[in-house]
Structures are given as C-alpha cells and as structure tokens.
Amino acid sequence: xxxxxxxxxxxxxxxxxxxxxxxxxxxxxxxxxxxxxxxxxxxxxxxxxxxxxxxxxxxxxxxxxxxxxxxxxxxxxxxxxxxxxxxxxxxxxxxxxxxxxxxxxxxxxxxxxxxxxxxxxxxxxxxxxxxxxxxxxxxxxxxxxxxxxxxxxxxxxxxxxxxxxxxxxxxxxxxxxxxxxxxxxxxxxxxxxxxxxxxxxxxxxxxxxxxxxxxxxxxxxxxxxxxxxxxxxxxxxxxxxxxxxxxxxxxxxxxxxxxxxxxxxxxxxxxxxxxxxxxxxxxxxxxxxxxxxxxxxxxxxxxxxxxxxxxxxxxxxxxxxxxxxxxxxxxxxxxxxxxxxxxxxxxxxxxxxxx
Amino acid sequence: xxxxxxxxxxxxxxxxxxxxxxxxxxxxxxxxxxxxxxxxxxxxxxxxxxxxxxxxxxxxxxxxxxxxxxxxxxxxxxxxxxxxxxxxxxxxxxxxxxxxxxxxxxxxxxxxxxxxxxxxxxxxxxxxxxxxxxxxxxxxxxxxxxxxxxxxxxxxxxxxxxxxxxxxxxxxxxxxxxxxxxxxxxxxxxxxxxxxxxxxxxxxxxxxxxxxxxxxxxxxxxxxxxxxxxxxxxxxxxxxxxxxxxxxxxxxxxxxxxxxxxxxxxxxxxxxx
Numbered sequence: 001x002x003x004x005x006x007x008x009x010x011x012x013x014x015x016x017x018x019x020x021x022x023x024x025x026x027x028x029x030x031x032x033x034x035x036x037x038x039x040x041x042x043x044x045x046x047x048x049x050x051x052x053x054x055x056x057x058x059x060x061x062x063x064x065x066x067x068x069x070x071x072x073x074x075x076x077x078x079x080x081x082x083x084x085x086x087x088x089x090x091x092x093x094x095x096x097x098x099x100x101x102x103x104x105x106x107x108x109x110x111x112x113x114x115x116x117x118x119x120x121x122x123x124x125x126x127x128x129x130x131x132x133x134x135x136x137x138x139x140x141x142x143x144x145x146x147x148x149x150x151x152x153x154x155x156x157x158x159x160x161x162x163x164x165x166x167x168x169x170x171x172x173x174x175x176x177x178x179x180x181x182x183x184x185x186x187x188x189x190x191x192x193x194x195x196x197x198x199x200x201x202x203x204x205x206x207x208x209x210x211x212x213x214x215x216x217x218x219x220x221x222x223x224x225x226x227x228x229x230x231x232x233x234x235x236x237x238x239x240x241x242x243x244x245x246x247x248x249x250x251x252x253x254x255x256x257x258x259x260x261x262x263x264x265x266x267x268x269x270x271x272x273x274x275x276x277x278x279x280x281x282x283x284x285x286x287x288x289x290x291x292x293x294x295x296x297x298x299x300x301x302x303x304x305x306x307x308x309x310x311x312x313x314x315x316x317x318x319x320x321x322x323x324x325x326x327x328x329x330x331x332x333x334x335x336x337x338x339x340x341x342x343x344x345x346x347x348x349x350x351x352x353x354x355x
Numbered sequence: 356x357x358x359x360x361x362x363x364x365x366x367x368x369x370x371x372x373x374x375x376x377x378x379x380x381x382x383x384x385x386x387x388x389x390x391x392x393x394x395x396x397x398x399x400x401x402x403x404x405x406x407x408x409x410x411x412x413x414x415x416x417x418x419x420x421x422x423x424x425x426x427x428x429x430x431x432x433x434x435x436x437x438x439x440x441x442x443x444x445x446x447x448x449x450x451x452x453x454x455x456x457x458x459x460x461x462x463x464x465x466x467x468x469x470x471x472x473x474x475x476x477x478x479x480x481x482x483x484x485x486x487x488x489x490x491x492x493x494x495x496x497x498x499x500x501x502x503x504x505x506x507x508x509x510x511x512x513x514x515x516x517x518x519x520x521x522x523x524x525x526x527x528x529x530x531x532x533x534x535x536x537x538x539x540x541x542x543x544x545x546x547x548x549x550x551x552x553x554x555x556x557x558x559x560x561x562x563x564x565x566x567x568x569x570x571x572x573x574x575x576x577x578x579x580x581x582x583x584x585x586x587x588x589x590x591x592x593x594x595x596x597x598x599x600x601x602x603x604x605x606x607x608x609x610x611x612x613x614x615x616x617x618x619x620x621x622x623x624x625x626x627x628x
Binding site for chain 1: 362410
C-alpha cells in the first residue's frame with residue numbers, strides 16, 4: 001500500500017465511522033471499565049471508544065488465546081462419545097490497538113502457524129481486523145523501539161491510524177484495511193502531502209523521545225545463547241520472583257498453555273486450553289513426582305532463554321518481547337524484562353561451558 | 356488443517372494385565388477410514404484421553420509392521436491412568452497422534468541391534484523389536500537386555516518367552532530383587548553387559564527406562580567403546596499438547612514431544628538452556 005492509499009478522517013467523524021464498523025462486526029477497543037481502568041472490551045456505542053488512553057494492563061491476546069478456551073465438547077450419546085466442535089469465530093474488529101499489541105498478535109499467529117499449524121488460532125486471527133493507533137507519545141514504561149514493535153508499525157496491521165490532532169491519518173496495510181476505508185468514502189478523504197509529513201514528523205518525534213537508554217537485548221542474547229550467564233545471577237534474581245505468573249499473563253507474546261478436561265458430571269466433557277505459567281513449580285512436574293525445574297532459578301532461566309536466546313530468535317524470527325512494559329508494571333519483585341536483561345548485561349561474564 | 360488438540364474416538368478392543376499395576380490395551384479408531392490411515396513409527400506416542408479424567412501421553416508399544424495393531428502399555432500412577440484402568444473392552448477413549456519423531460529404523464538396517472530396557476521402559480522398544488524381528492534379514496545380531504525391580508514387574512512375559520526361544524535373538528533378563536522360585540540374574544541392568552558379546556563398532560544401542568537407569572547404562576556403554584551417536588534413548592518430560600505448542604516439555608529450544616522423544620546421546624549432550 002502506498003501513500004496514494006492513505007486517507008484522513010476528521011475527529012468529529014470518528015463516531016460515525018465506528019457506527020459503521022459496529023454494523024459490520026463486533027468491535028473490540030480500549031474502553032473505560034467498571035472500575036475506571038482501561039480495558040479491551042466489546043463496544044456497544046461509538047462514544048465508549050477511547051482515543052487517548054493508557055494501554056490496558058491486559059493485552060488483547062485473549063482474542064486469539066482466551067484465558068479458558070473451549071476446544072471441543074465431548075458428549076456421550078447412546079453409549080458412544082461424540083466430538084462437537086465449537087462454532088467458527090465471527091468476524092471481529094480490534095480498534096485502537098497499540099503497535100506493540102498488534103505485533104504481539106502477529107507473533108502469536110506465527111507461533112501457531114509454524115511447524116504443525118493450529119487451525120483454531122489461525123481461524124481467529126483470520127477473522128480479526130486489526131486497526132492500530134500509532135504511538136505519537138510513547139508510554140513511560142514501554143521500550144517497543146528495542147523490539148522492532150513500535151512506536152509506529154511497518155507491518156502486522158490492516159489499518160494504522162495516527163492522531164494528528166484535529167484529524168487522524170489512516171494508512172492501510174492490507175487489502176482488508178483498504179476495504180474499510182472504501183466503505184466510508186464520505187468520511188475519509190485522500191491524505192495530502194502535508195498529512196503524510198505530519199505523520200512522519202510525529203514518528204520521528206516519538207522515536208527521539210525514547211532517548212539513548214534502551215533495553216539491551218543484543219548483549220543479553222549473546223550471553224544467554226552461549227551459556228555465559230553466571231548461574232549465580234539466576235540464584236540471586238530468582239528469590240525476587242513471587243511466582244505469581246503475572247508477567248506471563250500480562251505478556252502479549254506469552255502463550256504457554258495447559259490442556260484440561262472439565263466434566264459436568266452428566267455426560268459432557270469440555271476440553272479447554274488454559275493459560276499456564278512457566279514460572280509455576282507444577283509446570284514441569286511429572287506424574288512420577290520428578291520435577292526437572294524444581295528450583296525458581298531454573299524456571300526464571302528458562303523464561304529468559306525462551307524469550308531472548310538466539311536459538312529461539314532463529315526459530316521465531318524475533319525476541320519474545322514487544323516492549324510494552326506490562327511486566328514492569330505487574331512485577332512486584334522487579335524481575336521484569338528490562339531489569340533482568342540489564343542484570344545479564346551488567347553481570348560478570350561466566351566463562352561458559354564447552355558445548 | 357486440523358484442530359490439533361481435538362481427539363478422535365477409539366475403542367478398546369482387548370486388554371491384558373502385564374503386572375499387578377500395568378496393563379496393555381489394544382485400540383482401534385472408531386472411524387474405519389481413520390483406522391485404515393493410521394500409521395506410525397515405533398518410538399512415537401499417543402495422547403490418550405479418558406473423557407472426564409483427562410489426557411496423557413503414552414508410547415506406542417506395537418509395531419507398524421503389524422497393521423491394525425495399536426497398543427499401549429500403561430502403569431497406573433495417576434488420575435488418567437487410574438481412570439483408564441477402570442475401563443473395559445468395548446469402552447471408548449480419545450486418541451490423538453501419533454506424536455513425536457520415533458526411531459529411524461531404516462537408518463539402522465544392516466547394523467547389530469542392542470536393546471536395553473528397564474521396567475516400564477520395554478514398551479517403547481517393543482514396537483521397534485517387533486519391527487526388527489518382522490524384517491529380521493535386514494539387521495545383524497539382535498540382543499535384548501531387560502531388567503525390572505522384581506520378577507512380577509516384568510512386562511510382556513509371553514513375548515519374553517518367545518524371544519528367548521528364538522535362535523536369532525539373544526535375550527538376557529535381570530531383576531533387582533529375586534523372588535522365591537527365581538533362578539535368573541539378580542542385579543541392575545549393566546551386569547548383563549558382561550554376559551553378552553558387545554561389538555560397539557557395528558552395534559546401535561537403544562536404551563529406555565527410568566532416568567537413573569538410562570544414565571548408568573549410557574555411561575557404561577560409552578566406557579565400553581560405543582560412539583555417542585550409536586546410543587539412542589527416549590526422553591521424558593511432562594508433555595501436554597504433544598504437538599510442540601504448549602512449552603511444558605521444552606529443553607532449550609527443543610520440544611521433546613515434537614523433536615523427540617527419541618534422541619541420540621550426541622543430541623542429548625547438546626540439550627541445555
């Protein structure tokens with residue numbers, strides 16, 4: 001999609017546009033929740049949609065991986081089991097998702113597309129239209145710039161909006177995004193050169209506002225990938241982890257899950273995929289009682305190996321982090337991504353072990 | 356494209372008690388089309404569901420050279436295995452798979468085959484042994500070394516007799532503790548190495564059993580001159596999805612359920628995180 005495809009919409013026309021989106025599909029957007037927090041939720045009326053907001057504490061990953069995900073229901077009919085598949089997902093529009101979360105969704109999609117593809121996740125992604133709202137003003141805890149996940153997107157969106165004050169710049173990333181603009185030719189006008197320049201200036205300003213201090217993934221990746229993180233570092237850091245799993249559940253890219261069967265006691269079993277945390281001791285506990293990662297230090301080491309090692313980077317095409325800063329916000333023990341990556345970088349080099 | 360975590364229905368055709376707590380189940384997919392298409396390699400595993408109790412991974416204990424024969428041997432040790440033990444022939448279970456890489460049988464053709472199993476570690480090797488014996492002419496010498504805690508913990512007693520009676524198979528059995536009437540070997544599996552003619556240069560050793568037994572056996576084999584890529588074993592971790600997605604069984608960037616569970620000792624040495 002080129003500059004010719006870009007449009008602008010007046011701020012006053014946004015509600016009219018959201019009304020049309022609502023007529024087309026379920027719209028999920030950051031809204032003010034009952035307790036006053038910003039949350040991703042289905043929108044009923046256009047004025048609920050927040051256009052200036054703190055990024056919700058929970059990312060929209062539940063749209064692909066619900067916390068409890070019904071995979072199938074198994075019923076006993078006339079002495080035989082029958083497998084019932086859940087209905088296919090309905091089209092949904094995710095509006096005003098931040099760049100980091102849009103990248104997180106694309107990452108989750110890729111995780112479930114590679115090797116053996118998981119159709120249930122791919123169907124949900126295919127039914128989802130992603131309208132992102134670029135971050136002209138990066139959030140205080142974010143470090144998306146270190147993870148190639150913002151503040152503005154180059155891919156992983158259908159439509160990218162940029163707030164230019166009295167109007168919004170709209171840039172389609174896919175044919176589906178272009179269709180959304182074509183649906184409302186009366187609301188979207190072709191973007192002028194000045195609009196494109198204003199958007200570019202905002203992006204430069206946003207990038208500059210991160211300053212020089214960034215999260216040092218490259219240094220940490222080198223050490224983790226070559227076994228040069230001293231074991232003492234994990235021993236020192238891990239007592240600070242409360243093993244609450246908060247970092248996993250608030251992370252847009254964490255996707256560890258468990259599979260469990262829930263029985264209603266009268267012949268119907270529901271197979272669920274539920275969020276799990278690699279920081280829980282039970283995560284690797286075997287039926288024999290053996291636990292290969294019984295120590296918190298081993299589990300923390302595992303988490304950062306999965307997210308930051310070159311071995312996983314090679315496999316997944318990116319670090320398992322989008323720099324949203326949520327782990328910084330939720331971690332009560334300061335064992336969040338930037339803190340641990342910083343500690344690895346500053347820590348004494350371990351001589352390493354022969355491969 | 357399938358929903359990876361949704362099982363098919365299979366029927367228990369037959370079951371046989373191996374020991375007081377271990378039972379072999381013969382299964383068939385209920386859908387005839389699925390049953391005909393079902394193919395696997397020895398060393399692969401199934402995800403078996405007892406509806407209402409849950410799902411767990413079990414190695415395939417049968418050989419693809421005997422079609423229609425899908426067998427698992429299960430020791431009761433938890434929720435799912437207890438519920439499985441309460442079922443009877445004709446009952447239905449859920450089945451996903453086959454999962455994992457399995458043994459590369461064709462790569463071993465022409466080689467001498469050494470099977471070393473401990474306790475409930477014989478079932479994963481049983482499929483491979485059948486496969487080798489069904490194509491006996493393609494392989495060199497076949498040696499089976501098997502150890503269990505007590506004589507009553509030995510699984511596949513009839514097959515052990517059959518294999519022992521064959522002239523083209525060398526079978527040695529030991530138990531950790533004898534029982535009245537036991538006249539065989541007593542001691543851990545490695546004591547059997549001195550009773551057979553090991554030829555490390557031409558032999559591939561397949562080792563399966565509890566982690567501690569694997570450790571002792573592998574160290575012993577290496578000391579006796581086996582190269583690291585001539586020692587093959589299967590690894591265990593808590594597996595859930597069986598398709599390399601849920602991350603429970605990872606070691607480093609390997610998924611034991613997908614990249615394994617069969618690894619050479621060379622590969623095992625390189626597993627770290």
